[in-house]
Amino acid sequence: MATSAMRKVLIIGGGFGGVFTARHLQRQARGRIAVELISRNNFFVFQPLLPEVAGGGIHPADAVVPLRLFLPGVTVRVAEVRTVDLAKKTVHVAAGRGGEIDQLAYDHLVIALGQVVDLSRTPGLAERALVMKDVTDAFHIRNHVLGCLEEAATTMDPRRRTSLLTFAVIGGGFTGVETVGEVQDLIRKALPFYSSVRAADIRIVLLQHAARILPELPEHLAAYAADRLRRRGVEILVKTGVKAVDLERIETDSGQTIDAGTIIAAMGNAPSPLVQRLPLPREHGQILVDRHLRVRDNDHVWALGDNARIPLDDADDASAAHAPALAQFAYQEAKVLAANILACIDGRPLTPFVYRSLGTMASLGGRQGVAEVLGMKFSGFLAWLAWRLFYLSLIPGLSTRVRIATDWLLDLIVSRSIVEIRAGSTPSGFVRYFAGDVVVEPGVEPGGVYVVVSGQFRIDAPDDPATPPRVLAAGSWFGNRFRDQELATNEQARADTDAVAYFVAQEDLARLATVRALLDDHHAPAPIGL
Amino acid sequence: MATSAMRKVLIIGGGFGGVFTARHLQRQARGRIAVELISRNNFFVFQPLLPEVAGGGIHPADAVVPLRLFLPGVTVRVAEVRTVDLAKKTVHVAAGRGGEIDQLAYDHLVIALGQVVDLSRTPGLAERALVMKDVTDAFHIRNHVLGCLEEAATTMDPRRRTSLLTFAVIGGGFTGVETVGEVQDLIRKALPFYSSVRAADIRIVLLQHAARILPELPEHLAAYAADRLRRRGVEILVKTGVKAVDLERIETDSGQTIDAGTIIAAMGNAPSPLVQRLPLPREHGQILVDRHLRVRDNDHVWALGDNARIPLDDADDASAAHAPALAQFAYQEAKVLAANILACIDGRPLTPFVYRSLGTMASLGGRQGVAEVLGMKFSGFLAWLAWRLFYLSLIPGLSTRVRIATDWLLDLIVSRSIVEIRAGSTPSGFVRYFAGDVVVEPGVEPGGVYVVVSGQFRIDAPDDPATPPRVLAAGSWFGNRFRDQELATNEQARADTDAVAYFVAQEDLARLATVRALLDDHHAPAPIGL
Numbered sequence A, B: 001m002a003t004s005a006m007r008k009v010l011i012i013g014g015g016f017g018g019v020f021t022a023r024h025l026q027r028q029a030r031g032r033i034a035v036e037l038i039s040r041n042n043f044f045v046f047q048p049l050l051p052e053v054a055g056g057g058i059h060p061a062d063a064v065v066p067l068r069l070f071l072p073g074v075t076v077r078v079a080e081v082r083t084v085d086l087a088k089k090t091v092h093v094a095a096g097r098g099g100e101i102d103q104l105a106y107d108h109l110v111i112a113l114g115q116v117v118d119l120s121r122t123p124g125l126a127e128r129a130l131v132m133k134d135v136t137d138a139f140h141i142r143n144h145v146l147g148c149l150e151e152a153a154t155t156m157d158p159r160r161r162t163s164l165l166t167f168a169v170i171g172g173g174f175t176g177v178e179t180v181g182e183v184q185d186l187i188r189k190a191l192p193f194y195s196s197v198r199a200a201d202i203r204i205v206l207l208q209h210a211a212r213i214l215p216e217l218p219e220h221l222a223a224y225a226a227d228r229l230r231r232r233g234v235e236i237l238v239k240t241g242v243k244a245v246d247l248e249r250i251e252t253d254s255g256q257t258i259d260a261g262t263i264i265a266a267m268g269n270a271p272s273p274l275v276q277r278l279p280l281p282r283e284h285g286q287i288l289v290d291r292h293l294r295v296r297d298n299d300h301v302w303a304l305g306d307n308a309r310i311p312l313d314d315a316d317d318a319s320a321a322h323a324p325a326l327a328q329f330a331y332q333e334a335k336v337l338a339a340n341i342l343a344c345i346d347g348r349p350l351t352p353f354v355y356r357s358l359g360t361m362a363s364l365g366g367r368q369g370v371a372e373v374l375g376m377k378f379s380g381f382l383a384w385l386a387w388r389l390f391y392l393s394l395i396p397g398l399s400t401r402v403r404i405a406t407d408w409l410l411d412l413i414v415s416r417s418i419v420e421i422r423a424g425s426t427p428s429g430f431v432r433y434f435a436g437d438v439v440v441e442p443g444v445e446p447g448g449v450y451v452v453v454s455g456q457f458r459i460d461a462p463d464d465p466a467t468p469p470r471v472l473a474a475g476s477w478f479g480n481r482f483r484d485q486e487l488a489t490n491e492q493a494r495a496d497t498d499a500v501a502y503f504v505a506q507e508d509l510a511r512l513a514t515v516r517a518l519l520d521d522h523h524a525p526a527p528i529g530l
């Protein structure tokens, strides 16, 4: 560019791929080029530690690294990437609550947007499942599990208790196995505080579509992992897919049903819609790059990590191997990509990406792990320790490292926190009731409106037997006692059969009322869908 | 009771008052009585530490103590108290997501429900202000402050920048002073990471209605605190009440306006609606008890802490002193209350509550504090250290103490985490725009619907100047491009003047569409208000 002496490299996505690319670029080209990174959050999520956040072993804020701390000299912009204009070489981003939109120009663009979780292929799964993608997801799983123990400790309904104490993890890869191990460990450590719940009441199930768990690892290590988890009480169902999920249960493709109150989906990675919209060559939803990590026919566009299709050899047919969606790959790709951008700017030849395996490891929670390092296979405590030390060495930034090491140390010496942190009021959503459950008591404001989805609810007035009871079926609604008199003050609502309702919380009603009022004031038509 | 030999004491509310009552009762009456505690959360919030959570000095999970850990032998039930039937001696509680409702009988009832925050007396305040009541509130404040720095670091609009960098705390009592001190400290520690934001750009204001801050403390200590805070750049406005708040600014009763993007309300304590509904004698909204902490004419009902009106002497007129709403009072009341319940059961005489002052202290953040202990006045680092050690000694449970001490130690040696943790998508609510702000870009899905509240928005198609622009005023709406074609794909929306819109997020629209569909399927009438 004539107006600016410095080349600008714009990196979109602040995960493993983007962050390490920025770091290498900045270090290798100190001052020669301008590096800017766009990230949705002001931190980088260390995803391999998320299962430990779900298990409560480390604080959520410690599983992430502040970008500004880790990337001195790089311009960090917290924003949502909206569109990329490849012809004009600009990226449009939206920042902050006010929706301020900026256009950023680049000389070189690095696409590192990772993947998203898409559960829409299994009916009901997206509505019911907890996911393991972000640090808030993982923390939510921890709180949810503890909440189930709390409620199970006092409920008087045996069916609700069974459901509350059944935990299912779907997906037997790294993430699923580590998550199920950590959840089991959390429950084991929390159980002594719940005197009315015994270990034998807990059911933890891991569902794996393939013939064995941990397909990423050699067979005998996977077998060891399965054996350890089984001994700790985890049921492992292999060759088992999930056909459908509803409020009551998981239905497997082998015809089993599991009444699990907690369903964690450790599967469903899919390309991000933004990546899908870019006019770039793709394969399996990923951006097709050459071995130099550059997009074909787009000399200034590069991609790496989970959103890139990266050949590992020169074979150009179905036999060709490609880089798997793993942090260790993204980490090594970043180094090559940074060097290649500088080589490109300087007119030097580019280097192909070659993966150097350092080994594979998985933690099973409870101070157990499996690992294969430099051809040697480990299992048990040693593998777990190697896993921790290895990740600690990868984690950027001394502060974060010290904090995580402290979390681990504390977890060894003091009891694990069983504090359940959750949002205040009940959110809108589907709620399942067992026959006999009281939904709304006499005299109590229900806090919203219940729309009957299936089954029957009965409205009656316990202190006034003369009032005939009303039975409400699908499509009826009740609630909001004090506002519109639909339920009289002395009436109660009760599930007459097993039933499902959709609860619309007061605050959602209030939002809609606000919109209605704003529109009504001016006689404008209501937006479609309201 | 004939059926059960053991007397049952039911404590409602798991704060300072309730928790320490349960602990003393259980210890002093080991086995002789059954003690049950109802709490909304499975932990006890150590409120004096909340300002430090807001400042990021300690982890949210470390400012709370798990009840089951702290109260062995006590039955802990996580539930929401709904009603109390004093005649039948039962309490109705609702547990968990399924809304299961239980009736619990008692012989003695201890009411320790604390207070709520009620900001409704100042127009606009409830909609705009962040509060400091719960641990999630405090953590939210920390994330919000960091989010403002992030956005200010990249925004190109000078007015937005000013608003983002102006932080106001309303209320100059303990909570307000500690919060403003911690927020200042957080910003100071974070600022080196935001190279485009200078310390001089930051404005931090403390608004106090009374003639001086910290009315709870002797005048010269309050003066010291004010002086330290001023030197650290905090503007202190005394004798200044807030008249109204809108999206743009705070309007004080002295006619000043402050354009603050962040407003923290450290005031507005009010009696809980549940306490208000109980047929018990009250004064200033608090339950009136005698010096033995027993409710007059209700021999089996006791109250303490913030929800109780507790005389400190036998004067029966306006000159009578009453216990202030402070943790140290609740803590000491609990001991007397527990002893009195046992005395009552055994037919022994009751003991009146007498407060033994240990001193008063406030932390100012940044390793500064003020304290008066046993008549001696301290300030500066020593007072701050005394403050920390004193609270550490009060905190129940060894694990929690170790965790907090570790947080403090880490904060001294490694840099403070500037990670901003927030929920994923933009929530529904009012949004303020400056003239010229782009609200929706061409080609981008807006993620919801915008209802115009004030000002004007302009819709046009930048790539098609032939299309005449449309100007939308209050009562109109736009958005939802791909769903209903209201905005054409190539159109953009922009604030034409300074303007306010109410944004209804896609997920809220989806919820409502669900309800609509459920109702439409069965031709039922829509609930009023939808």
Ligand SMILES: Cc1cc2nc3c(=O)[nH]c(=O)nc-3n(C[C@H](O)[C@H](O)[C@H](O)COP(=O)(O)OP(=O)(O)OC[C@H]3O[C@@H](n4cnc5c(N)ncnc54)[C@H](O)[C@@H]3O)c2cc1C
Pocket: A012, A013, A014, A015, A016, A017, A018, A038, A039, A040, A041, A045, A047, A048, A049, A050, A051, A079, A080, A081, A082, A112, A113, A114, A115, A132, A133, A174, A175, A272, A274, A304, A305, A306, A307, A325, A326, A327, A328, A329, A330
């Ligand atoms: C729970 C879990 C455990 C894992 N454990 C392991 C393990 O033990 N070992 C291993 O090797 N791998 C593991 N992985 C896989 C590994 O984390 C990924 O391969 C790696 O993160 C890929 O890096 P990336 O940069 O391509 O994508 P990501 O790290 O996912 O980063 C993508 C970034 O782009 C951002 N982004 C996306 N869209 C936008 C937008 N429109 N605007 C702004 N920002 C955007 C995202 O917020 C994210 O920060 C695990 C993954 C998960 C989810």
Ligand SMILES: Cc1cc2nc3c(=O)[nH]c(=O)nc-3n(C[C@H](O)[C@H](O)[C@H](O)COP(=O)(O)OP(=O)(O)OC[C@H]3O[C@@H](n4cnc5c(N)ncnc54)[C@H](O)[C@@H]3O)c2cc1C
Pocket: B012, B013, B014, B015, B016, B017, B018, B038, B039, B040, B041, B045, B047, B048, B049, B050, B051, B079, B080, B081, B082, B112, B113, B114, B115, B132, B133, B174, B175, B272, B274, B304, B305, B306, B307, B325, B326, B327, B328, B329, B330
């Ligand atoms: C930010 C902050 C800082 C403070 N700093 C200090 C300080 O430095 N020094 C000091 O002495 N005091 C301080 N205080 C005041 C002190 O915290 C209170 O005086 C003390 O907590 C009162 O104890 P309590 O048991 O009466 O009420 P709380 O501690 O408020 O406990 C009431 C409990 O009842 C629960 N509850 C309410 N309604 C229901 C329901 N319907 N069902 C179930 N549970 C319910 C609540 O969730 C809560 O757990 C501070 C307060 C705040 C907010």
